[in-house]
Amino acid sequence: MSRSSQVNTREHRFTAERLCAFLDGELSIKDARRVDEHLATCVECQREMTQLRATVDLLRRSPVRPIPRSCTLPPSMQSEQARHRRWNTAYAVMRGGMVAVAAMLVLSLSVDTAFRTGLVQLPSEAPAASAKDYGVMAQQSEGVVVTQVVEKIVEREVEANVETELDGEAEGVVEGEPIAALAAPAAEPNSEGEAEGVSSLAVPSLKQAESPAPSDTVGAGSPQEGVREALPEASTESEGGSEPQAEALALPVVRSEQPPATAVAPAEAPAQPEPAVDVAAVQPVSEPQGRGAAWAVWETARLLLGVLVGLLLVLAAGLLWAGQKRRA
Amino acid sequence: MNEQAIIAAAQKGDVNAYNRLVVAYQELAYNVAYRVLGNSDRAADATQDSFLRGYKALGDFRGGSFKSWILRIVTNSCYDQLRVMRRRPTTPIDDLLEDDEHSSLMEDHSESPEDYVERRELDGVVQTALNTLPEDQRIVVVLSDIQGYSYDEIAQITSVSLGTVKSRLSRGRAKMRDYLVAHREQLPVSVRL
Ligand SMILES: [Zn+2]
Numbered sequence: 001m002s003r004s005s006q007v008n009t010r011e012h013r014f015t016a017e018r019l020c021a022f023l024d025g026e027l028s029i030k031d032a033r034r035v036d037e038h039l040a041t042c043v044e045c046q047r048e049m050t051q052l053r054a055t056v057d058l059l060r061r062s063p064v065r066p067i068p069r070s071c072t073l074p075p076s077m078q079s080e081q082a083r084h085r086r087w088n089t090a091y092a093v094m095r096g097g098m099v100a101v102a103a104m105l106v107l108s109l110s111v112d113t114a115f116r117t118g119l120v121q122l123p124s125e126a127p128a129a130s131a132k133d134y135g136v137m138a139q140q141s142e143g144v145v146v147t148q149v150v151e152k153i154v155e156r157e158v159e160a161n162v163e164t165e166l167d168g169e170a171e172g173v174v175e176g177e178p179i180a181a182l183a184a185p186a187a188e189p190n191s192e193g194e195a196e197g198v199s200s201l202a203v204p205s206l207k208q209a210e211s212p213a214p215s216d217t218v219g220a221g222s223p224q225e226g227v228r229e230a231l232p233e234a235s236t237e238s239e240g241g242s243e244p245q246a247e248a249l250a251l252p253v254v255r256s257e258q259p260p261a262t263a264v265a266p267a268e269a270p271a272q273p274e275p276a277v278d279v280a281a282v283q284p285v286s287e288p289q290g291r292g293a294a295w296a297v298w299e300t301a302r303l304l305l306g307v308l309v310g311l312l313l314v315l316a317a318g319l320l321w322a323g324q325k326r327r328a
Numbered sequence: 329m330n331e332q333a334i335i336a337a338a339q340k341g342d343v344n345a346y347n348r349l350v351v352a353y354q355e356l357a358y359n360v361a362y363r364v365l366g367n368s369d370r371a372a373d374a375t376q377d378s379f380l381r382g383y384k385a386l387g388d389f390r391g392g393s394f395k396s397w398i399l400r401i402v403t404n405s406c407y408d409q410l411r412v413m414r415r416r417p418t419t420p421i422d423d424l425l426e427d428d429e430h431s432s433l434m435e436d437h438s439e440s441p442e443d444y445v446e447r448r449e450l451d452g453v454v455q456t457a458l459n460t461l462p463e464d465q466r467i468v469v470v471l472s473d474i475q476g477y478s479y480d481e482i483a484q485i486t487s488v489s490l491g492t493v494k495s496r497l498s499r500g501r502a503k504m505r506d507y508l509v510a511h512r513e514q515l516p517v518s519v520r521l
Contacts, residue, residue, distance in 0.1 A: 020498040024472070026479050054521045055505045059473035061519065062454040063433050063447050067358040068372050071379045072350045078343035 011038040015045050023052055091322055098315045105308045112301045115294055335394060339386050346386070350379050353395060356475070357402045363470040364406045366459050370413065374405040381405070399485045403467055410463055446516040453514050457507040465500030472497050473504075 015038040021027050022035045039045050113119075337345035357378055362371035378401045389397055433448060458466055467486060471477045477485070482493045505521070512520045 017498070020501055021479075021494055024479070026494070051505050051509065051521055052501060054519075055501060055508055056473050058450070058508065058515075058519050058521075059454060059469070059504070060476065061450065062363075062474055063451045064355070065359055065362055065368070065433060065451075067355050067375065068368055069376075070351075071354045071357075071372075071376045072347040073343050073379065073383055075343060077383065078341065 008038075008041070012042055012045060015039065015042070016048065019045065019049055019052060023049070023056065087322060091319070094315055094319050094322065098312070098319065101308055101312045101315060105305070105312065108301050108304050108308065112298060112305065115298055115301070331394060332391075335386075335389065338383075339389070343383070346383055349394065349398075353398055354379065356395070357398060360399060360402055360470055360475060361406055361409075363455070363458055363474055364403070364463075364467055365409055365413070366455050367413075370409050374402065374409045377408075378402045378405045393481075393484075396481055396484050399471075400487065403486055406467070407463070446518070449514070449516055450519060453508070453511065457504050457511075460507055461500050461503055465496045465503070468493055468496040469500040469504060473501065 011034070015022075015035045018027055018031060018035055022032060025032075027035065039049060331349075334345050334348050338349060354375060358371055358375045361374040361378075362368060365371050365374060378398065381401050382398050385401070433444070433451060436444075439447070458469065461469060468482055471482045471485060472479075479490055479493045479497075482497075483490050486493070488496075508515065508521050515521070
């Protein structure tokens with residue numbers, strides 16, 4: 001085989017592979033020139049080229065068919081789409097609301113907890129939080145359940161009650177017995193029925209107070225006074241948890257809306273000897289002092305908490321409803 | 329109203345705006361589908377399905393050529409239809425009915441009855457030849473030689489590389505040539521190879 005025919009074979013193969021692209025003008029200038037040069041000398045490639053061009057021409061001329069039916073969408077698609085968008089918007093708004101409320105809930109919970117554990121205090125407040133408080137904080141900041149906080153709240157309220165009782169008793173003439181009666185349940189502050197325990201505490205002391213003077217008259221400076229002062233607290237704080245006791249107490253009780261702060265206040269001033277059972281010893285968690293301002297913050301936070309939880313529930317219900325409507 | 333504005337309106341859910349796009353491109357879409365599928369009912373289904381899919385996926389359209397975008401959906405719908413047809417091949421009865429569709433060609437009042445007959449002959453032979461190609465090659469040949477798209481556009485529409493487009497077209501076109509040469513007596517004299 002001569003050298004020129006070898007070159008020709010190579011060029012023939014090169015051209016045959018590129019005739020299609022050459023026909024479409026999709027070759028590089030260099031390749032196109034090479035194909036062009038080979039075509040000038042190769043009859044076979046010329047014929048191939050002619051047939052391919054005729055094929056393409058024929059295909060280009062193939063008739064256009066009219067579409068048998070229109071593919072336009074029905075107007076109902078519009079409303080469906082729009083409805084979809086409305087739901088999506090409502091959904092997004094509610095989801096955003098949920099997130100916001102959840103964030104506020106977490107925030108208020110942590111603020112509440114911080115106040116209650118004494119981690120955060122008003123400038124005048126001295127005592128540093130105990131190790132136990134830090135433990136509680138750590139537990140709660142790890143996103144642990146609301147119930148814990150609620151338990152804590154109940155615990156605090158019980159303490160407040162115990163203090164109130166003690167204060168009342170301390171002022172009262174009757175000594176020894178009521179304190180002993182109080183001390184027993186107070187010694188187990190973590191038991192579940194604490195609220196009940198407190199109200200049942202109030203009952204014996206009421207009986208003791210009333211037995212010497214069954215009438216409803218309030219004698220100034222009489223032994224009953226201290227007890228009576230303490231009772232409203234017990235009945236208000238344990239509301240719902242112990243109806244029978246509350247009713248039993250009802251007669252002598254003057255329902256007061258006084259916050260426990262007033263009841264706590266005397267604790268700072270008592271000149272009386274300390275009772276046998278020290279509250280601090282029973283409940284090692286140090287109470288933040290000067291709770292007047294802090295208490296108001298707690299109460300507000302708690303109210304806010306209630307509102308937020310309500311909102312959260314409404315939003316959750318709304319979300320559920322919207323989701324079902326959307327699916328339907 | 330230009331196409332971009334129409335597309336923007338359609339993307340907001342305006343079905344009337346979208347229908348203007350449908351009207352503008354449905355014939356092109358149908359003709360691509362018909363040449364790929366070789367059956368007018370299947371082609372109409374594929375076209376309808378494509379525009380429905382297009383409406384739902386319009387949020388994904390990020391500019392560029394709407395025509396290329398909708399043709400990509402059309403080719404995907406065609407692949408789906410071809411899968412269905414492979415499972416349930418059309419009966420010979422269907423093919424006969426298809427042949428009897430005299431109204432299936434676009435009417436041209438300027439042409440003579442002879443021209444019309446010639447056009448129908450050509451239409452039939454082209455479709456038969458296309459049906460002999462593998463699906464991948466058929467789609468590329470239809471897009472390139474019947475619709476006149478560039479290699480780049482075909483690569484975009486069919487989501488394959490430029491090299492794949494070239495080789496598929498080269499092989500598909502060669503097969504078409506072979507068929508038309510072998511059946512040249514079926515072609516109108518004016519276009520015989
Ligand atoms: Zn050659």
